[in-house]
Amino acid sequence: MTAPVQPTHATVVAQWRSGRGWRAVLLFGPPGAGKSDLALRLIARGWRLVSDDYAHVFASGGALYARAPETIEGRIEVRGVGVTPSCALGLARAVLAVELSDEPFERMPEPETRVLDGVSVPLLHLNPREASAGEKVAAAIARL
Template identity: 40%
Template sequence: MSDSPLNLHASAVVVQGRGLLIKGASGAGKSGLALSMMGLGATLISDDRTILIDDGKGVVLSTPETIAGLIEARGIGLLQAENVAHARLFAVVDLDHNERDRLPQQREFPILGYSVPLLFKVSSPYFPAGLVQFLKGGRRA
């Protein structure tokens, strides 16, 4: 168990208790993906900055208090949003890498001594809906 939390430049949402960390370079679309997923039923954990803590059972995602309940919508401004204080990390999506395979291999992302599923960006309008369903039901092995 790690005593020091990680503070990452990332966004995070949750569906049915399963947290998704959205990482990528500045301008990669982290907030946009989070907003799209929120429109499909996900709840915001954090936008732009996410705190990761090892609680001895896994990684917990949370938001810095100063930005709780806020998400940036480019061209509109900072929006207030329903949010949850924390959720267990279920998976990571990396917007800096594009998925090329129709049925991709299962990848893992090591973080704070744990390993969680890693997904790459899919350039398709159904990508946010696919992620929401992935958080609801997982993926067949």
């Protein structure tokens, strides 16, 4: 694999996909946007943490991968509680980017992508505070 790029400000969680292995979602947003909170809700549904808040994201063989920097591996910030241990994956293929914001989004948006280390992945805009945010992420990754 190639050397990792500079740390990317994103929380990364992955879901096991039968026949495909672990497929990761990169959650982007400013501090306090709800990246860790949405990750916790997905983890409660069986997803696994890859990295909280910062991740090394890099391309290899035309695919995008993410892993945690060693200094934060296996830990997630639980707002109001503190940093807690979490069962984490060492590496996962990233197949979806999600931009988190409280701003309203198009009901039926045109497809968008985000390019990371030369690899284009689908981009979803989402309000992480909606009760259905986890289901929306799961529905989006199931289409890939």
